[in-house]
Structure formats: C-alpha cells, structure tokens
Amino acid sequence: MPPSLPAAVRAARPPRRAAARMPGRAAARGSGSGPVLRRAAVVPLLLGGLLAGCSAPPAPDTAEREVRAAVAAWSQRPPAPLAGIPLEGWAYEVTAVRRDGDRATAQARLGYRIAGYDPAPAGSAREVRLGRSGGRWRVTGEGPGPGAPQQLWDQGPVTVARGAHALVLGAGRDPGELSGIAAEADRAVAAAGAAWPRPWAGRVVVLVPGSPEAMGALLGRPASEYRGMAAVTTGSTGAAAGPADRIVVNPSGYAELSAAGRGIVLAHEATHVATRAATSARTPLWLSEGFADWAAYRARGTAPAEAAPALGRAVRRGELPAVLPRDADFAFGSDPEALARAYEGAWLACRLIAQRWGDAALVTLYERAGREPLPEALEGVLGLDEAGLTRAWQEALRGEPAGDRPA
Known part of the structure; x- marks a missing residue:
C-alpha cells in the first residue's frame, strides 16, 4: 500500500495468514482472490470519503448585493411627483434585505434636503419592493417602512x-x-x-x-x-x-x-x-408654546380679551390656576377647553415676562431653559424662582380685562 495513505487505511489491511494446503491443489498466493479482494474493496471507499471532504463549497448567493445595487441605481432620481422641488442629497441607505425567490424587499433609510430650506437632512424609513426578471433585479414599488409615517x-x-x-x-x-x-x-x-x-x-x-x-x-x-x-x-x-x-x-x-x-x-x-x-427636552411646554403665541400675537397687537377667552371665563368663575401649565396639559386630543386654557395661560406668562423684564429677557430665558434646569434659568434671568413667577402670573390674570368681559 502506498505510504501516502493514512494510518486508518493501512490498519484496514487484513492480517496475512498462511494459505491452506489442500491435496491436489496449489497453494493460494498473494495474487489470489482471498484477502487481496477484501483490501481492494476497503481502499476505494475510504478514498471516496477523503475526496468528498475536499470538494469546493457552493457558490455564494449574490442576490443581496444585486438588490442593494439595484436600489442604489434606482434612487439616483427622486420620484416624478417631486420633480419641481429643489432636492439635494437624495439617497436610500439599505439596512436589510429579505428575499423570496424572484421577489425581494429592502428596508432603507431615505435622506434628503430641500435646498435653501433645510439646515439638516430630513429622514424617513422606507420599504423598497423588487422583482427579478431576465436575471436582473428591478424596483417595482416603494412606500413607508413598517410603522413609519x-x-x-x-x-x-x-x-x-x-x-x-x-x-x-x-x-x-x-x-x-x-x-x-x-x-x-x-x-x-x-x-x-x-x-x-x-x-x-x-x-x-x-x-x-x-x-x-x-x-x-x-x-x-x-x-x-x-x-x-x-x-x-x-x-x-x-x-x-x-x-x-x-x-x-x-x-x-x-x-x-x-x-x-x-x-x-x-x-x-x-x-x-x-x-x-x-429647544430641548428641558424646555417646558408653557415656555415653548407660550413664546410661539407671544411671537404670533405681538405682531398683530392682540389683546388678552380676544386671545384668552377660555382662561378669562375660568378666572371669572374663581378658577384661578394654581400653577403654570404643565406639559401634560398640552396633550393632543385632550379636552378642547382645557387645552385652550393651557395655551392661553402659557401665552400670558410669556407676555408678562416680556412686559416686566423685556423682550430680550424672554429670549434669553428661552435659550437658557433649553440648556439648564428651569430654576437656574429663572433665577439667572429674572431673579426669582418658579413660585415667584407663578404668583406674578396669577396677579396678572386677576387684573386682565379678559376676566371682566362676558364670554
């Protein structure tokens, strides 16, 4: 047996034994059909196993790479309905690919910017659908990703x-x-x-x-x-x-x-x-919503009697708010009357700050409230705490003409 075969093959050789001498028959020799035939059967089987273990691995599936390339090529041009909009940086970043035969779905993140309007890109999760025909992947449609608007x-x-x-x-x-x-x-x-x-x-x-x-x-x-x-x-x-x-x-x-x-x-x-x-998560909603209303009303010189009727009615009934509006008071879908009182109270608080401490102080308070705790911002800009601001706000509500006007 060739020395290059492994020991397991050599060990499989049956032991040599003396040939039986029979009257009238020549003794069996190494070229006979006994043990030699059995050895010949063992070696090909083991060699077959060795050759099978050395076979090449299957070719890799290139579908995902081809799907990603198809999405990239397709996304070079924005959808036709947006042809009149100055878009830049329009791109789909594929995050996952799911394939089912000749169909595939790519989850992607769309990023784009409207030139001259967006200081940072807008983003959206999208789902791109593809089909394979003639050996090529082509986009067949797209829409919002799962759970995306x-x-x-x-x-x-x-x-x-x-x-x-x-x-x-x-x-x-x-x-x-x-x-x-x-x-x-x-x-x-x-x-x-x-x-x-x-x-x-x-x-x-x-x-x-x-x-x-x-x-x-x-x-x-x-x-x-x-x-x-x-x-x-x-x-x-x-x-x-x-x-x-x-x-x-x-x-x-x-x-x-x-x-x-x-x-x-x-x-x-x-x-x-x-x-x-x-604006940050630190900014209380009474300040962000009140400031926005203050900016809108000051441009038109709107009076509290016109802009705060719901709060005026509450004050007339003796329902003076105990605290500045809380974030929960601005929840979408809440009671319309209560929501109106929250917005009106926030506006009147910002109006009070602008009237008593100045427009610049209100702007500075807004900036600082987005960077540091509200008590520190109030003390640093207005020189009082939230309780003190609340008392001043309540006094202003009592004295507003809105409290004396009929609904």
Whole structure:
C-alpha cells in the first residue's frame, strides 16, 4: 500500500495468514482472490470519503448585493411627483434585505434636503419592493417602512407653491389655495424673525394634505389627536444644526379660521421652526408654546380679551390656576377647553415676562431653559424662582380685562 495513505487505511489491511494446503491443489498466493479482494474493496471507499471532504463549497448567493445595487441605481432620481422641488442629497441607505425567490424587499433609510430650506437632512424609513426578471433585479414599488409615517408623495401628485420665504407642498389641494398659504407663510416668517433675533434659516416648508386623515398619516398618529388644531410642526428638538422641520396644515381646521386666525397659526408654527435649535427636552411646554403665541400675537397687537377667552371665563368663575401649565396639559386630543386654557395661560406668562423684564429677557430665558434646569434659568434671568413667577402670573390674570368681559 502506498505510504501516502493514512494510518486508518493501512490498519484496514487484513492480517496475512498462511494459505491452506489442500491435496491436489496449489497453494493460494498473494495474487489470489482471498484477502487481496477484501483490501481492494476497503481502499476505494475510504478514498471516496477523503475526496468528498475536499470538494469546493457552493457558490455564494449574490442576490443581496444585486438588490442593494439595484436600489442604489434606482434612487439616483427622486420620484416624478417631486420633480419641481429643489432636492439635494437624495439617497436610500439599505439596512436589510429579505428575499423570496424572484421577489425581494429592502428596508432603507431615505435622506434628503430641500435646498435653501433645510439646515439638516430630513429622514424617513422606507420599504423598497423588487422583482427579478431576465436575471436582473428591478424596483417595482416603494412606500413607508413598517410603522413609519407616510410622505406627502405617497398621497398622490404634489403641487408646489412658492413664496419669498416659504415653500408650500400640497396633495389633492387647489393651487390657488396653496398660493394663499404661501403668502401668509411669508408674513409668518417675518413675525417669527422679529420675535426671535437669533440666527435661523428664515424659511419654512409647509405641507398641506388632502384631509385630516391624510394629515394623521403624515404624522403617524390618528387624525382624532389633531381635532381642533389648524397646524402642527414636526422636527426633533435640541439639534445644534437645526433639523428639517415641516409645518403640517390640518385642511379642515385651517379652513374654519378667519384670515387673522390663519396668520396667527402660521406665525406660531414658524416660530417653532425659528427656535428649534434652542429647544430641548428641558424646555417646558408653557415656555415653548407660550413664546410661539407671544411671537404670533405681538405682531398683530392682540389683546388678552380676544386671545384668552377660555382662561378669562375660568378666572371669572374663581378658577384661578394654581400653577403654570404643565406639559401634560398640552396633550393632543385632550379636552378642547382645557387645552385652550393651557395655551392661553402659557401665552400670558410669556407676555408678562416680556412686559416686566423685556423682550430680550424672554429670549434669553428661552435659550437658557433649553440648556439648564428651569430654576437656574429663572433665577439667572429674572431673579426669582418658579413660585415667584407663578404668583406674578396669577396677579396678572386677576387684573386682565379678559376676566371682566362676558364670554
């Protein structure tokens, strides 16, 4: 046996033994059919096992790499409904691929920026669907990722209206209506800039969906939560560069407002965009919501009797608030009357600060409240604690004309 075979093979050789001598028959020799045949059967079996263990591994599945490449090629151009929007940095980052035969789904993160409006990219989780035909993967459709809100273009063709400082995007809305919103948004940007003298983009993007239900789909929440609200602003707080905010209009609520009411609503939301980089989880909602209302009302000289009727009625009934509005008081979908009192009380608190300590003190308090505990900010800017501010606010509520006017 060749020395190159392993010991296991050599050990399998049967022991040699003497050939039996039979009368009239020659003795068996090494070339006979006895033990030699059995050895020949063992060696090929073991060699076969060795050869099988050295066979090449199966070729790797390249489908995932091909799917990622197909998504990258497809995403070079934004969807047709957005052709009139100045987009930059449009890209899908694939995070996972699931394949089922000739079909595949890619989970991806969409990032993009509207040039001249977004100081930081907007983002969205998306799901891209692909099919394989003729040996190639092609994108067949896409939509929101699991649990992610819709984008405006998911709701149909997008119509664009431009103002000097506003870009208004609508789905299923009349172009004339969008142009009117763009003009009002320009005035809102001016009001926000006058109240917030710190650097910011000075421009806003306004989304106008086709219905309250479509608004809820854009925000990823039930439409019922926005009952009684004409608009809301999206965006993360505390970003140094300022994230990509969107003002989302509730078409039903907005249509019910007077011209003055529409202007106040958009100025309020534009102020949220202006102050976003200075807003953090530390900022109490009475300060952020009250400041936005202060910016909107000061531009029009609105009096408390007109802007705080719900709180005025409560004060007349002897229901003077014991504390400044808490964050929970601003919850969407809560009692409309209680929600109105929270917003009105927050506005009157910020109005009081501006009147007694000055507009600059209110701006500085806002900035510091986003960086440090509220007691430290109040003491450092106003020279009093929250209890002292609350007492001053209560005294102002008692003396406001709103408390003496009929509802």
